[in-house]
Amino acid sequence: MSDVKNSISAEFTLKREDGSLIDSSEHSGALSYIEGLGMIVPGIEKALTGVTEGSEFDVVLDPADMYGLRDEESVMEVSAKDFHGAADELTVGIIIEAHTPEGNKLMTVKSIEGDKITLDANHPLAGEKMQFAGKLLSSRPASQEEIDRLTKGSGCCGGHGHGEGEGCGCGGEGHGDGNCCGGEGHGHGEGGCGCGNH
Secondary structure, three states: OOOEEEEEEEEEEEOOOOOEOOOEHHOOOOOOEEEOOOOOOOHHOOOOOOOOOOOOOEEEEEEHHHHOOOOOOHEEEEEEEHHHHOOOHHOOOOEEEEEOOOOOEEEEEHHHHHHHEEOOOOOOOOOOOEEEEEEEEEEEEOOOHHHHHHHHOOOOOOOOOOOOOOOOOOOOOOOOOOOOOOOOOOOOOOOOOOOOOO
């Protein structure tokens, strides 16, 4: 089996089942990553594996290969008192870092009703099928220098940074989950194809 890892670049659109846009290369720039390094969510890498340079692709991605299935046990209700006076700064939809028995977790504020605040640790795109389409711009063997640079932590995918809003690769609304460019390592939120480019 070959140990060659290809450097991939593609233009793309990522949409929900209802056709609404999550991210695109027009918005975020071309998706760029090196195969097999965990730089991108599994569904995206799987969809592009074996696609030849210059070819177009159009596939439906299952939740299990993207941001996972929703886990209702990851939704919790807390008291405003738990925020030690900072609850007034919260708004529905923002991402916060919450301290839990399992460690710090990024969570979306789902609702605020009086002193009751509902937090959701699921990725905002969890449970959703997505349509991934576009064109493979290039596929070439990555150099060992490129691989070393990325695996030693000095680079991240396309180097576009991880932001808080819709964005390819980070996961969207600013949930940086920890892993560089790989599904759970980016911004969670209403966007993000998981390419890690942004």
